[in-house]
Structures are given as structure tokens and as C-alpha cells.
Amino acid sequence: MHPPDTPCTKRAWWRGAELYALALAVGLAGAALVHGNKHPQDPPLALLYVAVALLAFPAVDRVLQTGEGVLLPVTALLVAVGLVTTYRLQPHLVAYQAAWVCAGLALSVASFRMARRPLNPQRLATPLAALLVTVSLFPWGWAWVERGLPIRTPAEAAVVEAASELAKLLALVLGVAELTRGKVRGSVVAAWAASATLWLLRGDVGTAAVMVWVALALAYCATASLGPVLTGAGGFLLMAGLAYATIPQLTERLRGWVNPWADRLGAGYPLVQSLFAVASGGLAGAGPGAGYPELVPQSHAGFVLAAVAEEWGFGGVTALVAGYAVWTGRAVRAAGQAGAPWVRLLAAGAAALVASQAFLAAAGAVGVVPPADVPMPFVSAGGVSAAVQLALVGAVLAAPRVREDLR
Amino acid sequence: MRDRLRRLAALHIGLFAVVAAWVGYWQVVRGPDLAHHSENPRLLLAEDRVQRGRILDRRLEVLAHSVRRGGRTVRVYPKKEVFAHPVGYRSLLLGKAGLEASADAELLGMAEADSWRALRARAGRPRRGLDVVTTLDARLQREVWLALGPRAGAVVVVALTGGVVASASRPGFDPNHLEETWAELRWSPALPLVDRALSGLYPPGRPFGIVVLSAALSRGLVTLHSPVDCGGSGTQRIHLVRDVLTGDCDRALIQMGVALGGRVLREMAEALGLGQLPATDVPAAAGGFPELDERDRDALARVASGEGGVLVSPLQMAAVAATVARGGERVSPYFVTALRGELGVVDRTPARPAMRILAPEVAHAVVEAMRVSGKGGVPAVSGVVRAAKESVGWFVGLAPAQRPRLAVAVLVEGATEEVANRVGQKVVEAALRVVR
Numbered sequence: 126m127h128p129p130d131t132p133c134t135k136r137a138w139w140r141g142a143e144l145y146a147l148a149l150a151v152g153l154a155g156a157a158l159v160h161g162n163k164h165p166q167d168p169p170l171a172l173l174y175v176a177v178a179l180l181a182f183p184a185v186d187r188v189l190q191t192g193e194g195v196l197l198p199v200t201a202l203l204v205a206v207g208l209v210t211t212y213r214l215q216p217h218l219v220a221y222q223a224a225w226v227c228a229g230l231a232l233s234v235a236s237f238r239m240a241r242r243p244l245n246p247q248r249l250a251t252p253l254a255a256l257l258v259t260v261s262l263f264p265w266g267w268a269w270v271e272r273g274l275p276i277r278t279p280a281e282a283a284v285v286e287a288a289s290e291l292a293k294l295l296a297l298v299l300g301v302a303e304l305t306r307g308k309v310r311g312s313v314v315a316a317w318a319a320s321a322t323l324w325l326l327r328g329d330v331g332t333a334a335v336m337v338w339v340a341l342a343l344a345y346c347a348t349a350s351l352g353p354v355l356t357g358a359g360g361f362l363l364m365a366g367l368a369y370a371t372i373p374q375l376t377e378r379l380r381g382w383v384n385p386w387a388d389r390l391g392a393g394y395p396l397v398q399s400l401f402a403v404a405s406g407g408l409a410g411a412g413p414g415a416g417y418p419e420l421v422p423q424s425h426a427g428f429v430l431a432a433v434a435e436e437w438g439f440g441g442v443t444a445l446v447a448g449y450a451v452w453t454g455r456a457v458r459a460a461g462q463a464g465a466p467w468v469r470l471l472a473a474g475a476a477a478l479v480a481s482q483a484f485l486a487a488a489g490a491v492g493v494v495p496p497a498d499v500p501m502p503f504v505s506a507g508g509v510s511a512a513v514q515l516a517l518v519g520a521v522l523a524a525p526r527v528r529e530d531l532r
Numbered sequence: 533m534r535d536r537l538r539r540l541a542a543l544h545i546g547l548f549a550v551v552a553a554w555v556g557y558w559q560v561v562r563g564p565d566l567a568h569h570s571e572n573p574r575l576l577l578a579e580d581r582v583q584r585g586r587i588l589d590r591r592l593e594v595l596a597h598s599v600r601r602g603g604r605t606v607r608v609y610p611k612k613e614v615f616a617h618p619v620g621y622r623s624l625l626l627g628k629a630g631l632e633a634s635a636d637a638e639l640l641g642m643a644e645a646d647s648w649r650a651l652r653a654r655a656g657r658p659r660r661g662l663d664v665v666t667t668l669d670a671r672l673q674r675e676v677w678l679a680l681g682p683r684a685g686a687v688v689v690v691a692l693t694g695g696v697v698a699s700a701s702r703p704g705f706d707p708n709h710l711e712e713t714w715a716e717l718r719w720s721p722a723l724p725l726v727d728r729a730l731s732g733l734y735p736p737g738r739p740f741g742i743v744v745l746s747a748a749l750s751r752g753l754v755t756l757h758s759p760v761d762c763g764g765s766g767t768q769r770i771h772l773v774r775d776v777l778t779g780d781c782d783r784a785l786i787q788m789g790v791a792l793g794g795r796v797l798r799e800m801a802e803a804l805g806l807g808q809l810p811a812t813d814v815p816a817a818a819g820g821f822p823e824l825d826e827r828d829r830d831a832l833a834r835v836a837s838g839e840g841g842v843l844v845s846p847l848q849m850a851a852v853a854a855t856v857a858r859g860g861e862r863v864s865p866y867f868v869t870a871l872r873g874e875l876g877v878v879d880r881t882p883a884r885p886a887m888r889i890l891a892p893e894v895a896h897a898v899v900e901a902m903r904v905s906g907k908g909g910v911p912a913v914s915g916v917v918r919a920a921k922e923s924v925g926w927f928v929g930l931a932p933a934q935r936p937r938l939a940v941a942v943l944v945e946g947a948t949e950e951v952a953n954r955v956g957q958k959v960v961e962a963a964l965r966v967v968r
Contacts, residue, residue, distance in 0.1 A: 487555075
């Protein structure tokens with residue numbers, strides 16, 4: 126049984142036009158308010174960047190003729206919030222962010238085309254596993270290289286961020302490649318577990334958690350058995366517990382999460398400031414550019430939810446979280462419409478990758494889970510992250526168009 | 533596979549719902565507490581973004597305003613030391629005092645409750661706080677300031693409303709140069725930072741007779757025409773009650789006080805607002821009334837003569853006089869009449885619930901007793917008491933002579949009764965000239 130393919134009618138390209146218009150309106154109005162409130166002396170170039178980045182979405186939709194009227198427009202809406210927040214908190218980054226969004230859209234066209242091509246993913250599993258371990262080792266190697274250099278390079282953070290994004294992406298593709306056959310080789314699992322452990326050892330619980338989350342979601346979808354999933358989750362929690370107990374930086378962070386008010390100027394500082402920002406937003410928010418989200422450490426990255434909550438209020442946060450919920454629902458629905466099992470897994474895994482990061486970032490910012498420095502998909506000011514997430518959107522959009530079982 | 537996918541989606545959407553609920557808890561349920569938490573840095577930072585409102589006198593003359601100087605906002609006090617105490621100051625280093633402190637929220641415009649305020653009134657210009665219109669009168673304040681000696685305080689209150697038209701204290705300080713002169717002001721023996729009019733506490737001396745006489749008349753202990761023994765000899769010896777406040781007859785006041793007892797005196801004093809925090813919109817001192825043992829006649833006698841632990845501020849004495857002039861209805865002094873914003877004017881005159889302290893006949897009788905019989909002049913009581921190491925002179929009066937509408941209290945440190953009386957008369961003349 127194949128799902129009915131959406132016919133590629135002439136009208137299809139403007140499906141979702143209302144949502145695109147909404148995204149453009151949110152982006153332009155938000156950027157204009159931030160401009161008026163925060164940077165009235167600068168030329169309002171940000172509006173141009175926002176407009177270009179957001180208008181690229183319907184253009185891509187037209188090129189791909191996806192016929193999916195919600196997923197890409199909702200993505201545009203989330204990106205609009207992200208661009209406004211970036212302009213608010215890191216005004217010098219908004220042009221880069223817009224450029225990365227456009228690059229991500231180009232990647233999404235590429236991944237859309239690639240996912241529809243008959244591929245044999247099984248052959249890829251071994252090289253992918255090797256690549257994953259290499260990428261996970263990269264930050265360690267970079268640090269080693271840097272120690273030998275006479276100067277500190279400012280690139281380390283960017284290198285680590287790119288490696289982290291790539292590792293999460295590779296974990297997804299590796300999982301898809303390996304699980305499509307229905308059975309899993311021990312060597313691949315070992316490589317995957319080793320790279321997750323490498324990230325955990327760096328103190329980057331977020332990357333490791335997302336890798337594990339995606340792998341478990343894939344395993345559940347592919348095998349339908351809960352046993353390995355629960356074992357994997359338990360194993361990860363054990364490892365994470367060990368990491369929190371032994372790595373001083375993580376112990377400190379855990380202490381700040383368990384009771385942030387006890388040490389509100391030390392370990393609890395980020396969470397307390399984040400909660401102050403959230404609370405100061407109230408129902409309606411202070412208005413874009415009219416709050417003080419810059420008081421929250423990392424508010425442009427991991428704690429971006431606090432910035433949105435302060436300036437857009439509870440209404441804005443609810444809309445943002447609802448946007449992720451709709452995005453996830455539509456992505457999983459698209460996965461269900463895929464004909465080929467590996468594309469189905471890819472789309473479901475991509476949905477889990479985006480949703481898990483959205484959850485970990487949002488929950489970390491308000492203390493539901495320990496803050497894990499995970500970028501908020503499409504919203505956080507992180508160029509590579511935005512590009513990778515948008516590439517995944519392309520793969521998800523391709524899913525309903527892959528009709529034949531390629532096996 | 534469809535079922536599994538559906539469960540996967542449901543799990544994630546459920547997690548998002550948890551986050552939304554959690555955010556809602558912190559933002560909506562706990563939001564108000566945390567938003568105004570003393571450690572939330574937003575409150576302090578908000579000030580830099582707001583153009584602080586002005587403080588105006590009752591004719592809208594500027595007493596304090598903010599100007600941009602060299603890229604930062606400076607608070608300017610055009611009346612300098614004359615209004616230093618009631619208007620107060622605002623300094624990032626030293627904090628706030630006076631109206632700058634008590635009307636802070638209004639001056640910052642925090643009283644307005646709209647969160648998307650950014651949308652409105654926004655074209656690159658900063659948000660403005662509200663202008664605070666006070667009851668003070670710049671012209672009268674200046675004249676009172678000039679009339680006072682080197683160390684003195686004075687308050688002029690409109691008897692009908694309780695509006696404070698002048699509240700001066702000397703020595704003063706220049707709030708425009710507070711940070712530079714702070715160390716000197718802080719350690720100066722003349723205590724220029726103390727507001728003698730509102731926070732200076734002194735034994736009231738003979739003007740406390742207004743309280744004693746009010747109680748005695750209310751209780752029916754005496755009438756204005758009862759004879760009293762003033763001591764001395766011959767024809768000097770016997771007077772009428774109506775002369776005890778103006779003549780040299782403290783002995784009769786003491787006798788009345790002892791006859792009334794400590795409880796009655798305390799009740800009357802408290803009803804007139806002594807020994808209690810004045811319900812004003814600027815911080816003022818409460819003063820004190822001692823605990824009295826009814827059998828301790830000496831202590832009672834000291835209290836009845838306005839000493840022995842009774843402590844009042846000029847503001848409180850002016851309120852007592854105003855209550856008498858208003859026919860026995862309690863007067864609560866206040867400073868802020870209105871708030872002026874971009875959207876209009878909000879009346880802030882406090883509601884004045886009629887609270888009768890004295891019967892109208894009693895109040896009129898007390899006013900009569902404050903007049904010097906057979907002479908013109910305004911109803912007034914003056915006196916001198918020992919406070920700490922020196923004498924302080926008091927003048928508590930009403931103006932004009934017929935149908936008084938202003939209440940005046942003047943206190944001069946290190947002065948005789950005559951000096952206090954002279955200063956008081958000057959203040960009364962100035963008040964009658966300026967406040968019509």
C-alpha cells in the first residue's frame with residue numbers, strides 16, 4: 126500500500142501562502158520593532174536580510190513543487206522568530222544568519238533531490254561510522270593542535286559547533302543506513318557509542334543526548350521493540366550520571382539546576398537569570414527590543430527561549446512551542462507517507478533530531494532538564510546549526526514523493 | 533510502522549506541552565513575584581531607559597527635571613537648596629530621598645500598566661515618566677526659607693485640604709552637587725541632611741497645650757471662661773482658661789493635664805496624629821508619646837507641659853493646628869496632587885474621609901484660646917523648651933486672623949520664644965501674601 130501522492134498541480138506552489146505571509150510579517154514587524162527600540166541609529170539593513178531569507182522559502186517551495194503546505198511555511202515562521210531574536214541579541218550576526226539560512230535552503234534542495242534518488246544506503250554504513258568517530262574526535266584534535274600554536278584561535282568554538290552539528294547529522298544518517306536492513310552490526314554500534322561517549326567526556330551532554338535520542342527513535346521505528354530502546358536510554362542515563370558526577374564543570378551545572386536559588390550568583394546564575402527574564406515577560410511580553418534578555422547568559426544560543434519569553438510573552442512562547450509541535454507532527458506525517466523504508470526512517474529520524482533539540486533547548490532554558498547548551502533549531506543564532514536543520518527539512522519534504530520501495 | 537510513527541510524534545508533542553505548561557507556571561503564576569523580585573536587575577536598568585518625569589510645584593514651576601549632558605542624563609534641581617528636603621535627590625551612588633524616592637514609580641512611569649508600550653509613542657524617542665505635581669509653592673517656600681534662621685524648620689499646610697504649601701528646613705544642601713559634597717554634609721555638626729520640618733523631632737512645649745486644652749474642653753473639665761490659677765500674686769494670680777495658651781500660665785495647663793490623666797492625654801494626642809507615622813506621601817518621622825503611669829503625677833505634669841518624652845515634628849504640629857482650624861476634622865498632610873503624562877492628568881489628591889476628632893464648638897474654642905485677648909494678630913501659640921543641650925523655640929499658628937485657612941508650624945533651634953515668634957509671624961505674613 127502506497128500513500129496517495131500529492132498531485133503536482135499548477136496551484137501547488139502557493140499552497141501555504143498565508144503562512145509564508147505570516148512568517149514574513151512576523152519577521153519584518155519584529156525586526157522593525159527591534160530596530161526602533163534598540164538600534165534606531167543604524168540603517169535598517171536587518172529588514173532587508175530578514176526579507177531575503179524569508180522570501181527564499183516560498184521560492185524553494187516553488188522550485189521543489191512539494192505540495193506540502195505546512196512544513197516549510199512553519200519552518201519559515203520559526204526562522205523568522207530566530208532572525209528577529211538574533212538581530213535583537215547579536216545584531217552583527219543577523220546578516221550571517223540570513224546567509225546561513227539561504228545556504229541551508231540550497232542544501233535542502235540538494236537533500237530533497239538526493240533523497241528521491243535510488244540509493245543503496247547499506248554500503249554507506251561503514252564509512253559513515255568511521256566519519257562519525259572522526260568528527261567526534263575533531264574537537265579533541267583541534268584542541269591538541271591549538272596547544273601547539275603560539276596564539277589562541279577564535280575559531281575553536283565555531284569548529285566545535287560545526288563538529289557537533291555534523292556528528293548529530295551523521296548519527297542520524299548512520300542509524301538510517303544501518304537500521305534499514307533490520308539488523309545492526311556490533312561494530313557500528315560500538316563506533317556510535319564511542320563517539321557519543323567522546324562528546325559526553327567533553328562535557329557536551331546536549332550533543333550526546335541528541336545522538337542517543339535520534340538513534341533510539343530510529344531503533345524504535347525500525348524494530349518496533351521497546352527493549353533495546355529502554356536499555357539504550359538506561360545506558361545513556363547511567364553514562365550521563367557518571368559524567369555529571371565526575372566532570373567538575375558538569376557537577377557545577379547540575380548543582381545550579383537542582384536548586385538554582387541556593388547559589389543564585391554562582392552555579393544557579395544562568396537559570397535564575399533565565400527565570401527572571403521569563404517572569405518579566407508576563408502574558409504579553411515587553412515587546413521586541415524592549416526587554417533585557419541580554420542579561421541572561423547564552424540567551425542568543427541555548428537560552429534563546431528566555432529571550433523570546435521576555436519580549437514576546439507567554440503568548441509568543443506558546444506559539445513558538447506550538448510551532449515545533451506542528452512541525453514535528455507534519456514531519457512524522459510526511460515520513461509515514463514515504464514509500465521506501467530508508468526514506469521513511471530518514472524523515473522520522475530528522476523529525477526526532479529537530480524535535481529533541483527543540484525540547485532540550487526549551488526545557489533547559491526553564492529548568493525542566495539540566496541546561497545542555499543545545500541550540501534551538503531554526504531559532505538560535507548558530508549558522509551551521511540552521512543550515513543542517515534546513516537540509517533535514519529538504520529530506521523530510523522528499524519523503525512523500527519517494528514512492529517505490531527501493532529494495 | 534504508522535503506529536510507531538504516531539507514537540513518536542505523540543511523545544514529542546507531549547514533551548512540548550510539558551515545556552509550555554512549565555513556562556506558563558514561571559511566566560504567569562510566578563511571574564509577578566519574580567518580575568518584581570529585589571534581585572531582578574531589570575528594575576534598576578529600566579531607569580536608564582526612561583526619561584524621568586519632572587517634579588512641579590502647584591503652579592507647575594519646575595522643582596526637578598532631567599537634562600541630557602554629555603551623553604548621560606543628569607537630574608537638575610533649579611531651586612537648589614531651598615527645596616532640597618521635600619523634593620529630595622536621586623543619585624546612582626547615594627540612592628534617593630524625599631519625593632524623588634516616594635514618587636519613584638510614578639516618575640519612572642512604572643504605574644502605567646501596558647506591556648506593549650513599545651508599540652505606542654515609539655519613534656526612536658525614549659519613554660517618559662510622569663510629571664508629579666505637588667502642593668508646594670515655590671514662591672512661599674523661598675520666603676519661608678529666607679525667614680528661617682540658620683537652624684530651623686517650618687511647615688505651612690492648607691487647613692481645609694491638608695496640602696503642604698511650604699516645607700523648609702535649614703541648613704540645606706545643594707542636590708545638584710550632592711555627590712561632591714556628600715562627605716562634608718554627612719559629618720557636618722549642623723546636620724544639613726536632616727529634614728527638620730518632617731523628620732526633626734523635638735519636645736513641643738507650650739504648643740502641646742493645644743492638645744491638653746482640646747482634651748479638657750472635650751471632656752467638659754473646663755470652659756473657656758473657667759478661672760484658673762496661674763501662680764504669681766495679686767491680680768496676676770487668677771486668669772481665664774482662654775488665656776492659658778497665650779499668657780504665661782503653663783501651671784494651669786499642667787493642672788488640667790494631671791486632672792485628665794495619662795490615658796486621656798494619649799488618646800487625644802494620637803487622635804490628632806502625634807506619636808504616629810504621618811500618612812503623608814513623603815517619609816516623615818512618627819515622633820513619640822511616653823508610656824505613662826497614672827499615679828506618677830510628675831511624669832504626667834512633664835507630659836502636659838509638652839516635655840517628658842513627648843516628641844513631635846513641625847509637620848505634626850501643623851497638622852494639629854490645621855485640624856483645629858478645620859473645625860475638628862482630622863487633617864492628613866500630603867504633597868502630591870496630580871500626575872501629568874502624555875495621555876493627560878490623573879488626580880492624586882488623597883481622599884479625605886471626614887474623621888471628626890473634636891466637636892466644632894471645642895475646635896472653635898481652641899482657636900479662640902489661641903488668640904491673644906484684647907489684641908489683634910493671628911491665633912498662635914509660641915513657646916520655648918529645652919531639647920538636648922539647647923533651647924528650641926516653637927511657633928504654631930493659624931492665618932488669617934478671621935476664618936483661618938492656613939496652619940503654620942515653625943521650629944527654631946537655639947532660639948528664644950521671641951525669635952521663634954518673630955520668624956513665625958514672618959512666615960504667616962508671607963503665607964497670607966502668596967497663598968490666596
